Amino acid sequence: MDYKTILVALDDDPARAARLEAALALCRHFGAGLVGLTATGTRLEPFRGAGEEAGKYAARAAADLQRTIDENLATLQAAVASPDATLACRHVVVEAETGWALATEGRFADLILPPPLQAGDNAPALMAEEAEYALLNAGRPVLLVPAGAKLAPQAHVLVGWDGSQPAARAVSDALPLLAKASAVTVVVVAGDSGEDEQQAGGERLLQWLAAHGVTAWLRVQRGGQPGEVLLRLTQELNAGLLVAGGYGRSRLRERMLGGTTRTLVRQAGVPLLLSH
Structure with missing residues (x-):
């Protein structure tokens, strides 16, 4: 069995370029399709009693979110533009935290590439929370690619x-x-x-x-x-x-x-x- 669907998180962290390059290498080698994931996080409704300020806050939050989605899509498109014009690629946007989104979308992929633990991160978790959650809940393997590493x-x-x-x-x-x-x-x-x-x-x-x-x-x-x-x-x-x-x-x-x-x-x- 070969890998046919590679899911990669598009989070803007120091390892994103290495993670995308590794995902593309796998897609080329196995003839797999690439799925780029943007997780928007949990969106909280502004306090209804805040009046006009609530509307301004909601508008700014929506604009920031759209910029993130557009930037992630542009990054994904640039990565596959050449020489992979025939590479099957799609962008999914999930309104959830990255870990949950990777776990749920990952059940329909063969391999998940989440953001790794960043260098200098002293948090007590065993790895970045999103990678840990995906590993334990997706039922699929995860591939952690450190910044600067090549697969x-x-x-x-x-x-x-x-x-x-x-x-x-x-x-x-x-x-x-x-x-x-x-x-x-x-x-x-x-x-x-x-x-x-x-x-x-x-x-x-x-x-x-x-x-x-x-x-x-x-x-x-x-x-x-x-x-x-x-x-x-x-x-x-x-x-x-x-x-x-x-x-x-x-x-x-x-x-x-x-x-x-x-x-x-x-x-x-x-x-x-x-x-x-």
Whole structure:
């Protein structure tokens, strides 16, 4: 199965250009259609007793909103104008917050590209709220593209494998990219106990991938925090894409104690595909 519909958030953040470029690369590579999303946010009615000022406020808010919609549409059109004249593309406007809009529209897409956590953001959330909400509620994988990063569909892909349900879902969701990759490395970070079982699980994953025409290599790392190990190996192996399960344990536990998802989302310098 290939990706046939790519949903990309058009929010004006520092990573928008990289996100759009990645979405276009996927569309070209898989012959997919592109859907650009503008989420208007929740519009509040002005206080009816405010008189003339209420009308002025409503008019200004409507004008600002229309400018945002027009600017997003122009950005989308400019991105696909050349050399992608034949690229199927449409712009959807949803009167909702970005996270909710991505989750609901994303159910009719194959891959969602939300705004990533911005550098320097010290909020306690594991990732930008809209990306987190889309990951947990759309039932589709999300691809986080940091500002300045480039997605090459035929790059070396690093897969983090811990045998969990989210990890299994992520590998399945990433199959179209794994099939095109120049190399695939499955990384198992073995703990103090159960190392043989963890390695056996990695070997079984390689067999499953082989049945889908994907040749992969297994690398077992002993000790260390999984997130930090995956980030280090991504650099050492010059991988262009990192694939992992999102929230292998409860979100509250990761918020309080930290976790692999939190580390990857905040520090990955390459595109990161997550599934839950």
